[in-house]
Amino acid sequence: MSAGQTVKPSLGPRSLDFVHAVGQTLAIGPIFSAGVLIGLIGSVAGFSAPLAILIGSLGALALGYVVSLFAQTYTGAGAVYEYLARSTTKDIGVLAAGIYFLGTLFLGSGGIYLAIGFFGSNFLTSAAGITVSPYVLGTLALLLVFALNHYGVKITINAVIGFAVAAAIPFLILAVAIVAKGGAEGNTLRAFLPVDGWNGTLYGVLFAVLLFVGFEAAASISEELHSPKSHIPIAVLLTIVIGTLFYSLMGYAATVGFGQTAVANGAWQNAESPFYDLARQYVGGWLATLIDLGIILDMLSLSLAFMVTTARGVFALARDHLLPAPLAAVSRHHTPLAGNLVVLGWSLVLLGLSWVWDWNGANHLPPIMQWFSITATTGSFLVELIYLVLALAAVRLLFARHGSSIAFAWRALVVLIGALVPILAFRGALWPFPSYPDNLGAWFALAAIVLAGLWYLVLRFTRPQAIRSAALHATDLE
Numbered sequence: 135m136s137a138g139q140t141v142k143p144s145l146g147p148r149s150l151d152f153v154h155a156v157g158q159t160l161a162i163g164p165i166f167s168a169g170v171l172i173g174l175i176g177s178v179a180g181f182s183a184p185l186a187i188l189i190g191s192l193g194a195l196a197l198g199y200v201v202s203l204f205a206q207t208y209t210g211a212g213a214v215y216e217y218l219a220r221s222t223t224k225d226i227g228v229l230a231a232g233i234y235f236l237g238t239l240f241l242g243s244g245g246i247y248l249a250i251g252f253f254g255s256n257f258l259t260s261a262a263g264i265t266v267s268p269y270v271l272g273t274l275a276l277l278l279v280f281a282l283n284h285y286g287v288k289i290t291i292n293a294v295i296g297f298a299v300a301a302a303i304p305f306l307i308l309a310v311a312i313v314a315k316g317g318a319e320g321n322t323l324r325a326f327l328p329v330d331g332w333n334g335t336l337y338g339v340l341f342a343v344l345l346f347v348g349f350e351a352a353a354s355i356s357e358e359l360h361s362p363k364s365h366i367p368i369a370v371l372l373t374i375v376i377g378t379l380f381y382s383l384m385g386y387a388a389t390v391g392f393g394q395t396a397v398a399n400g401a402w403q404n405a406e407s408p409f410y411d412l413a414r415q416y417v418g419g420w421l422a423t424l425i426d427l428g429i430i431l432d433m434l435s436l437s438l439a440f441m442v443t444t445a446r447g448v449f450a451l452a453r454d455h456l457l458p459a460p461l462a463a464v465s466r467h468h469t470p471l472a473g474n475l476v477v478l479g480w481s482l483v484l485l486g487l488s489w490v491w492d493w494n495g496a497n498h499l500p501p502i503m504q505w506f507s508i509t510a511t512t513g514s515f516l517v518e519l520i521y522l523v524l525a526l527a528a529v530r531l532l533f534a535r536h537g538s539s540i541a542f543a544w545r546a547l548v549v550l551i552g553a554l555v556p557i558l559a560f561r562g563a564l565w566p567f568p569s570y571p572d573n574l575g576a577w578f579a580l581a582a583i584v585l586a587g588l589w590y591l592v593l594r595f596t597r598p599q600a601i602r603s604a605a606l607h608a609t610d611l612e
Contacts, residue, residue, distance in 0.1 A: 145211060145449070146466055150288060150359045155352040155369035156293035158439055165301040165432035169409050169425065170249060170385045173508065175385070176402030179338025180330035181394045187385040188326060188334075189343025191378035193555025194349065197521050198374040200528045200552050201350045202367030207531065209362045210468075210608030212450030213353035214442070214520060219605035222527045228456060228604050232586030235447040237516030240578070241347060242440020243477045244484025245509025247272035249434045251485075252502050256407070257426045268502055269489050269547070276485070280478050283445065286467050294435040294471060294475045301428030302380070304421050308409060309387035311416045318393025325389045336562025343521075343559055344514045345381050349374055353396055354443040358468075388412060404591070406500070420435050445473030451609055455600040456593060474589045484509065511563075511575025516582055518556040525553035532548065 174313045176183040204217035214234050219227025251272030258271075313321060325581045348399045356362035369464040392401040405411050409429075411420035449470035452461035465471040488505040528549045536542035567573060593601055 145357050145411050145416060145446070145464060145470065147468075148358055148360050150291075150355055152361075152365045152369065154288065154291045154355065155359055155362075155365045156373060158355055158442065159349055159352045159369050159373040160294060160376075160435075163304060164298060164380055164487060165428050166249075166349045166436050166457050167377075168305060168381060169407070169432075169497070170428035171251075171345055172381070172385050173405065173408045174510075174569070175338040175341045176389065176408065178341070179334050179395045180402070181325055181333045181389060182328050183389050184258050184325040184385040185328060185340055186338030186342045187345070187381050190339050190345060190555065191374075191381060191391040193339075193343060193373050193552055193558075194346035195371070195378065195523065196548050196552030197346075197555070198349055198370045199548050200513050200521075200525050201353065203528050203531060203549075204524070205353055205356070205370070206363050208605075208608050209353075209356040209366075209548060210450060210605065211357050211446040212454075212605065212608065213350060213356065213447070214606040215447060215450060216529055216608035217353075218520075218523065220608060221531050224601050224604040225590070225594075226523070228464070228601055229586060229590045230523055231447070231456070232589050233516050233583055234596050235444055235451075236582040236586060237513045237520065238348075238440055238444045238447070239477070239480050239513070240509045241513030241517065242437055243444055244481040245506045245513070246362070246433060246511070247276050247442065247481055248488055248502050248506045250275040250430060250437070250504070251435070252436065252500065253430050254428065255350050257423075257430060260426075261609045262421055269485060270487055275434060275437065276481050277480065279434065279441055280474055282438060283441045283474050284465060284467065284471065286469060294438065297431045297435050301432045304413070304424040305380075305384060306407065306429055308413050308417060308421060308425065309383050312387040312391040312412065313417060317387075317390030318396060319390070321390055322394075324387055324394070329394075333562060333566075336558050337357060338562070338564040339555065340511070340514060340518075340559040342381075343518060343555055344510060346374060346377060347514060347517050348439055348443065349377075351439045351443050354446045356565070362603060364609060384409075390414065398526055406503075424443075441474060441477045442596075444477050445470040445471070446474050448473035450607070454604055455597060456604065464590040508575045508578065509570065511572070512578040512582065515560070515563075515576065516580035518559060519583075522553055522556045 172183065172187070175186050179186040204221065208216055208220050210216040212231065215227055215231035218230045240466040248268070251268030251270070254271040254275070255266055255268040258266055349370055352366045354364060359365060388408055389397065402408065407426065409425050410422045413425050448457060448461050449472070451457045452459060452472065461476065463472040488502055492501055529546050532542050532545050532549065534547070564576060568576070
């Protein structure tokens with residue numbers, strides 16, 4: 135089939151509805167993000183962690199509005215790639231696709247399984263006295279996620295919603311208990327001020343935005359969804375609002391739970407599992423066990439969502455002849471078989487690399503979680519860069535719709551607020567430039583951008599027609 139043909143390889147019938155759109159977006163991992171990433175935010179933002187979360191949340195809402203604009207205009211399995219290829223130029227769309235999907239590979243296709251293995255191993259040891267290698271558990275989780283994605287995501291997304299609700303209950307119990315008891319030193323609004331300086335707060339914004347990275351995941355199932363024009367924007371914005379309320383509550387509860395004195399003395403950095411420690415302190419060991427279990431279940435949901443997004447991105451690029459044609463292969467279950475295999479293979483590479491590369495105490499984190507931190511930072515840089523490009527492209531889209539009107543002005547202001555958050559996050563994360571090994575996230579992201587650029591140049595000289603036909607199969611909803 136030539137690049138100019140319009141026969142559309144199919145991922146299956148439109149059998150998904152609004153509940154599945156919400157479920158896919160919820161699978162960004164609210165419980166995992168609260169349990170793990172809020173700790174990373176606290177480790178750099180200190181007592182101002184809630185402020186960093188709030189800034190990131192407001193920016194995520196603005197970015198959610200950006201995604202909703204595109205979701206009302208175009209639909210396709212490639213989502214962000216097709217949004218940019220249709221709304222800007224094909225060259226920008228293709229280059230952005232390379233950067234974006236490399237970002238999702240780092241975020242949810244390797245690093246996440248390191249965290250699953252780490253937390254799963256600790257959970258089995260503390261709860262049952264069983265010792266299992268975190269690398270074995272991470273690999274088993276990867277195989278489970280691959281199997282579920284291979285056989286279809288409809289039942290899995292239904293389970294994700296149940297997991298999210300069940301996993302949130304112990305966290306909410308803990309938050310209520312901490313706030314009701316006044317934390318360690320009393321409830322205070324100082325946690326929403328930059329008491330530890332703006333550098334640390336803005337560095338925390340990098341991880342705070344990461345709390346929401348993947349909120350656009352619903353767009354990747356748009357070809358399999360009823361009424362994507364209305365369902366996806368509502369699902370994206372609704373999930374961000376829910377996440378904003380949840381993360382702000384949990385960030386505040388954890389911060390006052392430790393107390394400003396303890397945070398200043400390294401409470402965030404010294405806690406391998408902050409909410410586990412707080413649950414034991416304020417409620418009891420039974421709640422700490424439920425919190426750890428909830429984090430593990432939610433990490434599985436997160437990894438499911440990222441495999442859905444990345445595999446469909448690989449499928450869309452291969453369908454448009456921007457990747458080798460075999461990568462567009464679909465299973466008999468109407469799932470992107472080759473795309474799922476790409477995610478599986480890359481995840482095994484990262485698991486193996488982290489196994490042979492020991493940091494020898496180069497940082498305060500356990501070696502396996504140091505790798506998770508690096509992969510999360512790398513993916514965050516790459517995806518947030520594309521969020522910035524999306525926001526700028528959205529201004530152009532709005533101008534085409536509304537011209538120089540008042541409607542354009544206020545909508546553009548919201549979009550530019552969304553663009554500001556990645557900029558602030560980059561500033562906080564890169565100035566001053568972090569030391570080794572934390573700086574590897576920035577260097578890996580730069581290497582990924584160079585790799586995406588080389589891929590684009592190869593296509594430009596060998597498959598110019600494919601670039602001219604990029605996003606051919608995306609549907610224009612207007």
